Amino acid sequence: MGGGRLVTAAAGIELLGARPLLVSPVDVTVRLSPGDRPLVAVGESVAPGTPLVERLRDAHVAIVEPPGDVALRPGDRWPLEAGHHAIEGEPLVGAGGARPARRMARHKAGGPVGELLFESGGRWRLATAEHADPLESPVAGIVREVRPGVALTIRASGSVLPATSALGGTSRGRLELAAGADGEVRPSGVDVGSSGAILVVGSRVDAETITRARAMGVRGLIVGGLAGKERRDFAASERRQRAAIHRVPPFAVLVIDGAVRRPIAEPIMALLGAMAGHDVAIVDDPPGLVVDAPEVVLPVIPPDAIRVRNGPLAGRSGTWCGLAGIRRFAAGTHLEAGLVRLDGEPPVALPLADLERWS
């Protein structure tokens, strides 16, 4: 007798890629550009709507000449803020914000305001802009890291439903189900009654519906798959919106799976159904939907539940029956397979790589 271990019929599910329904804790990262002004500090608590950052619009470079005895570093704000020190001696600017006239003589009122980039030949380059837009926190949480010009990180309260991508940045609104898991919302299906909401729009959505949703004041869409053409149309629309003079309200599209049409998975749909009516937030780093409603009862997923992620049966859910060994599939390919029961039908063998389990 060999010494190999027996693998029971239902074993082997751990060989499937695991997809978490919810992940916590989650650190939401807001990318910063040089010149963006963080308005929060590490350790500070933030609530949804708390201003996090002033984002420069159409940033450009200006040149400033600070006094020679000032200790400046790349990333410092200009004009200098309270507490900034000279190279030696007393603070250049007092805690109360009083600005010694002598040292700051070269900074004229109405001069450029922004973030110091680098010094060359005694002059500093400054990232500045005529206008700045506030970015509000989409989530409640505690600020964990602030790196001017790089990123700001918040440990969010609640959990995140992971997705593959989020387009348009961050957004927050009450969750509404506008379509079923395999459904689709047409442009006429979105009206001002959905203003302020984040809509679940089913397995796919077209560019016209996205445009109309934004125009109706919708804050975001959640969709199973978004085709490349729609992604590019949305990106172009985003660029036009951001180039406008007036600040535009946040709007984001959360894509649960990929680029081809695919129903939203049953456990995810059950979660979204349970969260309907509650405020949720779309975040883009990591891409996902932040949910924070402890009173909501979350769906229970059986340990043998699986989902077909790719292939002709993509989107269907079922239960794991065990490994099937190497099987021959269409086009003569030989692949590791598993037996899966879909909707109570007899088990079928499907490639392991096309399946995912829940974790």
Added chain:
Amino acid sequence: MSNDQRAFFALEQGTATRSASIVGWAAGRWRLLGTLAMPVSADPEAMIDLLLARFGAASPDLADHLGADARASDRWARLSVRTQRPGRIAVLAATERAVAPLAAIAEAAGWRAEPMALDVDDPLAITRVLLQPDVVAVLAGAGEPPAADERGSLNDLGAIVAAAATRRRELTVVLAGPMSEQVPRFDATGDGRGDVVLASSATTGDPGGEPLRVVLEGMGATEDDGRRAFERAVATLAEVMDRRIEALDVGWAAGTRVVAEPAVAGEASASRRRTIADACFVPAAPDDSLIDRVLEWSTQPLDRHRLRDRLYELALAPWADTAGEGAILRLAVGRAALAALLEATTDLPAASEPDLVVVSGGVWSVAPGPAVALAVSDVLRRPGSRQLAHDHARLLAPLGAIEDETERRRVLLDVSRDILVPLGAVVMPQGLRPGRTAGQLVVHGASGAIELDLVPGSLELIDLPPGETAVAELRFRETVRLGARGRRFAVELAGGLGGLLIDLRDIPLRLPERAERRRELLGAWQEALWAGVGS
């Protein structure tokens, strides 16, 4: 691995694929006893358990002899390697002209390069890139000596990079050539100093820029770097097989090409490697150029939008949709990636035509051997005759991790028959003139002689199973190139899954401009070698 070890696990964790194999001592030599490859998301311990279970079920006596019991996963040694997605490096120079060679060197060293120049990019845009978290290194360089239009900007360039290094301590800075003079700026940044590397310019060395490339390549490597181990294994394999080997690995995150030659006539053996990020299977954001390259090889009538979506799906889940049409698409994508790899590594010529071409990587794993042989022959258009083999168990890289050279040679000598699946042999002459026939071929094999006309532009398939050898005698009417120039050739070839391919198509391959005609032609070639694929 100790000398009394009778079996061990060889594990590779790629960016898309995880493989596990059992190598054991049986019948007086090391043998491959079992192998498994799955998406990288699979639990490695579960893979090992399954591997042991299958081994125990298939060869109970041998499993018992080697101690393949429940504790084997803890007791047996593990040879592990890992490959990572190439890092992103910002490449800076004062002028666009100066940045181009620096970026080319960075790409040849396996980095994803982001070139920027002060004469075209404003300092804010440059700073924005330097502060992006996924930029892990910056290469700043200048000509040797700096050109007149560079000199005035070197201080600004140094200041921008030093400022970014101050704000991101984790950033590794490489100052190349005259930019080294800017190093005092980094002294001032204090603890950032340790991350500043001084290197030679893009033109120093023979070939130009090689010392800089070596520095950059070393920065991207880890202790258990699978690509470095892959090169070492290929070099050892060339030694033990006494063959010139070219290895082509198409990975999800990068393509790697290795050429290795055994020691001859007192000269030392040699191997060279290039890892190219742009020659990856599918980038995270498939662009128009990739779509064009894949459409060139596609036998399916896909419009650009649908193809973009399919490629995006592959970028998300490279192992998914591997049956049916998905498998055919993967091989078209694999051809495009292989072509990109060969195009990007023209500075890596083999001293002479390789005897053996080994392909590796997940893209080849799901297609039948003959289809893989055709895909490689479609892209690797060089006159000559060669054997094709597939590193099917993805074992070369883990075996390259054996530190002791003697031991590595011994193991590779033993297992080379197991780990390289023979795909077939290819005979590819160049210089055939269009016409009804260019000559005659006689294949002398174990089952007798086969004769056929050599028709220019055709692809002939002769059955020659793995393990069999044959002598192909080719008589051309006019002088052609087949390794050497001549009209009569006799080459000894070994068989494989794809048999013997007499490839009389153009070098380089010329395909019809019209998409429909091109698809038909590619489809016809593919159908001949891929059972189960047909219109």
